[in-house]
Amino acid sequence: MASITLGGNPANTVGELPAQNTKAPDFTLTKSDMSTVSLSDYKGTKLVLNIFPSVDTGVCAQSVREFNKRASKLENTKVLCISKDLPFAQNRFCGAEGIENVEMLSDYKTGKFGENYGVTFADSAFETLLSRSIVIVDxxxxxxxxxxxxxxGDEPDYNAAVETLMNA
Structure with a gap:
């Protein structure tokens, strides 16, 4: 269980992020066209898993914009933006923002992604949503x-994530 804060108040997740230098846990998530995708669909590609509570909050939306600009331009790299938002909301956001270089994926059906990656809020006002996290998979x-x-409420360290991608 990770201890973080939400608006300065203590909050916990159901587990810990996967350890570095371990195999990334498999996942099945829902794409914007309601089809499913799994980790194996990205075999041979570097991935940024940009995980957040909801694209309808300012910081989450900013992380999508930033990774759309920074990481999506890197060779052999895909940016996967993952939340429990419905695919309809994800599509609306991307259309309104002109976001075209990231893939929006939803964990709304089963919540297994959040459990397997240890990022589901176990308590707080965001209970069952995904905590703001970054996972880079080579x-x-x-x-x-x-x-x-x-x-x-803080943004992730974009520079550290992109530097890791460039050196992976």
């Missing part, structure tokens, strides 16, 4: 970087 499916943002 082209071999290994976790090479993780960040669980200590205060949910």
């Amino acid at each position: 082209q071999n499916g290994q976790v090479v970087y993780t960040e669980q943002v200590p205060e949910t």
Whole structure:
């Protein structure tokens, strides 16, 4: 269980992020067209898992914009933005913002992604939503970087994530 804060108040997640230098846990998530996708669909590609509570909050939306600009331009790299938002809300956001370089994925059906990656809020006002985290997976499916943002209202360390990608 990770201890973080939400608006300065204590909050906990159901577990810990996957350890670095371990195989990334598999997942099945819902794409914007309501089809499903799994980790194996990205085999051989570097991944940024940009995980957050909801695209309808300012900091979450900013993280999508930033990774859309920074990481999506890197060779052999995909940015996966993961929340429990319904695919309809994710599509609306991307259309309104002109976001075209990231993939929006939803954990709304089962919540297994959040459990397997240890990022589901176990308590607080955001209970059952996903905590703001970054996981970088290299082209071999290994976790090479993780960040669980200590205060949910803060942005992740984009520079550290992109630097890891460039060196992976």
